[in-house]
Amino acid sequence: MTEHPFAITLDAGTSLANRTGSWRTSKPVYADHLPPCNARCPAGENIQGWLYHAESGDYRAAWEVLMRDNPLPAIMGRACYHTCEDACNRGRLDQAVGIHAVERFLGDLAIREGWRVEPGPPTGKRVLVIGAGPSGLSAAYHLARMGHTVTIADAGPKPGGMMRFGIPRYRLPREVLDAEVERILAMGVELRLNTAIDDIPRAMAEGGYDACFAAIGAHLARRVDIPAVAAGRILDAVSVLRGMETGAEPPKLGRRVVVYGGGNTAIDVARTARRLGAEEALIVYRRTREMMPAHDFEVEEALEEGVLVRWLSTIRRMDEGSLVVERMELDDTGWPRPTGEVETIEGDTLILALGQDVDTTVIERVPGVEVNKDRTIRVGPDLQTGHPGLFCGGDMVPSERTVTVAVGHGKKAARHIDAYLRGAPQESAPKHAVAGYDRLNTWYYTDAPRTVQPVLDALRRQTTFDEVKGGLDETTALFEARRCLSCGNCFECDNCFGVCPDNAVVKLGPGNRFRIDYDFCKGCGLCAAECPCGAIDMVEEEI
């Protein structure tokens, strides 16, 4: 105590003796809610987590977080249909964050810089991976990181699976694909090409493998019976796209190409036809544009490139240089039904893009393996078949067939294979609740100035949707990353620290976030209300 008059004059800051925390009936608690992008990522990426680092320009750290889940960011940044962006809360504010574009930027940067991932300390366990597609590569990568010795066997001449044989070059340059595959192989993963496995148990026994992950892509095209005169050329999309990669010359298509189907493969093959010089590429689809399984932006790009589409039409037969199509209409339930009205259209080549199936003949022979009605392999939640040690993923198991799902299967399978090899169950962290839009306090997210916005928008369109033009540069990637709202996860904006009327929030310094000082927190809830990203929950106190 300093010397001063009694009671009337007090020493500064002495109210620290008054613990106002006892007033509280509910308390703020920091929580990491699951951002909707993460929740929707089939590859299980921690998108918000890697964007956080990209926001500060620490691209290496961003890439490393990204690589924890996905070994193929440069590929995924191009080939993924980014369901994350459909889920992005920012879409409710203006436009979704261009997550894939930043991912691609990071992937490309890593290739350019030659960033590598080290394998884990050797476990002595050996795993056979069948199929060098996205699922197999992903599994091999994760298993290698866990220290297992991995061999990939692929029946084809080049690695990549459907990434190479299903996705056209203009969407995925081959040097990108090669670079990311090479990075996985550099971890010590052995790749055996042109190696078809026709007896899995034997191959495992002979090779001394402790487990096997089979991820054979859906390479068998579905066909329909379309009456055709002999001269009519009817091809399937898978063969055409595969021919682009394997043949000495690209497949010969006619002048007027008709593609039958409404999926992404139909779009890919129609755009490929345009690039191969077809004067006309016409997609015929049974239903409406809204019902097309192909992604809207791909349809849009195809249309921009001059691809024609004929909705609500079926092909009845193919003649010499022409096809007969029947107009469909939607019934009351929205299902297409024939009208009997037919029309003849010009066309010298018909490419069927009606879906693909997996060739399951080899795996079906493995004892204990069961096959579902839709020709997929029955697996448990750990992706293990009825044959112990044999796991399946990618197009082989019931799921959406995308590169991203496949990569996710690879990671998931790797974790379960690792658990299987260790003889311990795989323990997943409990999933947090999704941070929906209503958790956000969007006031704090400012718009770019009007004068800047149009320029940026144009730039974004250019750079994020047009493959040929290349990816984001460092400035635009940074900008795009910083558009992330960080839903449900503290991004250290200091709002809680600032808005607490009781100074009961302790700032722990960069990267360490904050702590509530419950000695003084009165539980007013301002920190939670003013947290831009909804990272604080108010929890009732037990009284």
Added chain:
Amino acid sequence: MTQTVKFYQTGTLTVGNRLLDSDKRTVQASRNRSNALTCGHRACQGCGEALGARYAIDAAMRAANRDLVCVNATGCLEVFTTPYPETSWQVAWLHSLFGNAAAVASGVAAAMRVKGKATRVIAQGGDGGTTDIGFGCLSGMFERNDDVLYICYDNEAYMNTGVQRSSATPPAARTATTPAVGAAPGNVFGTGKNLPRIAMAHGIPYVATATVADLHDLEAKVTRAMGLHGARYIHILVPCPLGWGAASHDTIRLSRLAVESGLFPLFEAEHGEVTATTPIRRRVPVAEYLKPQKRFAHLFRPDAPGAQEALDRLQAMADANIRRFNLLSAEEAVR
């Protein structure tokens, strides 16, 4: 392209931002802020005045390099911070009376001047201590152009004594002395005074309004005020959860809505002339601001007499502010 891009995620409206240069962050974002008003004070949960006072005084402390004295009028801020034997202030602080904070501050400033010290002086009080009982001393301090920054924390009634009407209470608001009964419930339309404009009429070097909802704006104004000498006045709207009948977590939201509705215009004036206004970002009807407050609940009862008329008049007041201060940003104006 050399234009500065505001970061989307971490725009300048948040308190801090790990991505911003430290000089562009608020004082409140700093672990080294003064905490001029520290923990353990006895303000109600979600007190806007406690928040506003720390915001303002911390900013002033930085501007003054901590060479600062504060004089406080009687009121909530004084009572909840300095009940013997504890004080929450970590700044040289003096409380004298309800109605004399401005004059006492003038005296402190005179003492500093005569002693050749650079110490800066702030007087602070609630709306009652400023617009009513302290008005004479305040006006005197203004007209003498004494070197004092006066900060009014306006919660629009006498909260310390139990929510009685002040001359800063808005029309239609229910207080203990303007009950929501009778033909014209709540505070009477056409009464009250606009102290920022009265301050301007004194021709003093600086007048500004601010809220606890926009910290950057508030700190910029305090910093600007501290950069000037002579009589300066900042009027900060500080919602009172208790007196307004609002949730404690709504304090900042209500400040924001007061601005965005146009009822509380944000502006700066120098020597009697408006020099800057803060445009409304997302305009809202006054009802959006009034509805979460129980003091206006009678305006939202379907059978309440004159409720619609009162709402219309309040909206008209907001519209008049928007016209007077030209508060619509270009984009809001075209919406």
Added chain:
Amino acid sequence: MLKQIEGSRAMAEAIALCRPEVICAYPITPQTHIVEGLGELVRDGHLTGCEFINVESEFAALSVAIGASAAGARSYTATASQGLLFMMEAVYNASGLGLPIVMTLGNRAIGAPINIWNDHSDAMSVRDAGWIMLFAETNQEAVDLHIQAFRLAEELSCPVMVNVDGFILTHAVERVDVPDQARVDAYLPPFDPVQVLDPAEPLSMGAMVGPDAFMEVRYLAHHKQMRALERIPELAAEFRAVFGRESGGLVRPYRIDGADTVVVAMGSVMGTVKDTVDALRDAGHAVGALNLCAFRPFPLDDVREALLGARRVVVLEKALAVGMGGILASHVRMALRGFGNRVYTLIAGLGGRPITGDSLADFLRKVEREPHYDVHFLDLKSDVVEAEIARMERTRRAGPIAENVLRRVGAGRAS
């Protein structure tokens, strides 16, 4: 230096010699000339290092002084009458905060009816406000008391009010010795506050104090005044040593030895009292007088000691506790409790009514017969009040008594 000078001007010069750092001025008769003089001394460069502030009210005047004093500046203001009432809240506050402000009170009546002339009603209205209250008998003492007041205030951290009778002292031109700066500096060291608003060592001054400590705060204020009882005579003695004259102290008896009747009074009326004592002594009456220089703290012991030998004590006071009677007289009775002295209350000079030696002598001769009345109003116009009382009883008419009295006085003159 001896000067023929107006009292207010002499006080202004004396205050300036005390090197005040902040002076707050607000005009109210009859203290105006003091602050005008100070303003001039600041403007013409005689008083340097001083902020002279024209404020908007007495409430502001003392408030500014409070702020300045809390910030460590020697602070001064002056007021009177209504002005004192208007600053009343701050009067209590200054003492509660223990701020050594010196204030001159140019004593004047309090309205309504509004009246600018001298009495002690204003001073008596703040007698419990915690200030040390000194009363000057002459302009010389007024000058000297201000110098002592700063020293006393700052030693004790307690505000001091120097009471000077309005007009009688403030406006009287007479011979005054205004001391030189060197001697004032020798007597009055620079202000070294016990607590100060210092950003380097922040304190909170003016806390809210509840039932758990308020009594103690008040006790300590009382204790401070009890300390003043010791310090006031000591400072007066020290003053005499430096300046060579008698000024201040607690009480000053006049021809009290062997007096059967002693008149007790404060302020300038002592001149008349002394003349009357002299005249009555010459006429063989055993009368004396006691001048109270300090009213707060009230020197109970000194008063008792001075008055014990007097059979009769006449307390002459320029204030009235309406509904009660004498204020000073009550204090004197308190001093004499348990002793047999007869104490008479003589209310005189209200609102500037002249107190004449004849009337006083008349009264002193009357009390020698030891009548039984207590409160006596000197030179009260009995016919006027009796008529008004009669009218009030008749009509029970509401309305200002003052106007009715004036009407009657006017009517009396007309007839």
